[in-house]
Amino acid sequence: MKTDELIRMLATGVEPVQQHLPEKLISKALLVGLAASFILLVVFYGFRPDLNQVSTTFPFWMKLGVPLANVMLGLVFVLALAHPGKIPKVGYWVLFIPVAVLWVWAILSWVNADASQHADMLWGKTWRVCIKNIAFLSVPTAVATLLALRNLAPTQPVLSGAIAGWLAGGVGASVYALHCPEMAAPFLAVWYVLGMLVPTAIMAWIGHHSLRW
C-alpha cells in the first residue's frame, strides 16, 4: 500500500476523540488499584486493632503521608510521560522529596535515641514480612496503571514503568500502614522504602518489555 492510500484509509470515516482520555484512564487505574489493595488488606491482613488510638499520632501520619505523597508525585510524572513531547514542569528529583523527609526524621530519631533502642527501631518485629507485604499490596495498582499506559504513548518505556511502579508501591505502602504495627522512623525509612522499590524495579523491567508501541 502506498503512503497516500494509507493516509486516505486512516482519514476515511475517522471517529471523534474523547477529550482528556489519558487523564481518565490513569485516574481510573489508580482508583481501581487503590480499592483492590484495600480489599486485599481486609481479606489477608486486617486493620491494626489500635487504629483509632494511633490515628492522631505523628508517626502514623508520616507512615501514611510519605507513600501517599509518592503516589501524587508519581501521578504527575506518569501523566506527563504518557504524552509524547511533554516535558514535566518540575525535575525528577522532586520524586525523592517524600523519602528525603522520611530519612531526615529517621536520622533525627536515631541520634536522639539511646543506643540500646537502635536495634528495635531498625528491625521492629515485622521486618521479615514488610517488603513482601508492601509489594503484594502494590500489585493491583501496578497492573492497572500498566494496562492504562499500554493504551497511551510513553516514549520512555523503562522510566514510565519505573515511576508507575513507584506510584503503585506508594499505594501498597499506604494501605499496608493501616495494618502494620511499626512506628519507628528508621524502620519505615529502610523497609517501607525497600518495599516500594520492589515494584519500581519490576515495573521498570516490565516497561522495557511491554510498554513499547
Added chain:
Amino acid sequence: MIEEELRNLMLMALDGHAASYQLLLQQTSGLIRAYLRRRLVRLPDEVEDLVQETLLAIHTKRHTYRREEPFTPWLYAVARYKMIDCLRRRSQHEALNDPFDDEIEWLAVSDNEANDTKKDLDKLLETLPENQRLSIQHTKLDGLSVAEAAAITGMSVPAIKVSVHRGMKALAKMWKEQA
C-alpha cells in the same frame, strides 16, 4: 505558520472531520519523511516503512495529543520514538543475525525515491479476524458510513466501531512486529 495550521487541522480531526485529518496526514507525512531522511542517511530503504509506521502511530495514539498544547512537538516526539525504536530493533536483529551488514553496506547504493515500502498493509489486513477486516474494508477503504457497513455485515453500529478501532490497533502492532 506551519504549527498553527497543523494544530487547527488536528483540532478539526479530533472532532471527527475527515477532510482536515487527511490534509493533516498528508502534510505531516512530508515533514516526517524529511525528518527521517535526514537522520537515517545510511538506511534509505527504511524511511518509507517508518513513515507509514509513524502515520499508523499518529492515528492509534492521537488521543494522547492535548488540545491546548502545540502540535508539532507531539508529532516529532512520536516520529522520534518510532525512529529510535526501529534502530533498537535493528541493532538487536543485527547482533543476532547479520554481523557483516556494515561492511557490505557501501555496495548497496540506493537512489530510488523510496516511495515503496517493504511491508504491505494490504497483506496484513488479510490476516485480521473477519469482523475487523470487513469493518475496516467497508468504512476505511470503501468509504461507507458506519450504518451502511452495519447493514451489509449484519453487525451492530457499535460493533463496527469497536472492530475498526481494534483492527487498526492490531494493524499497527503487526506492522511493527514484522521484521
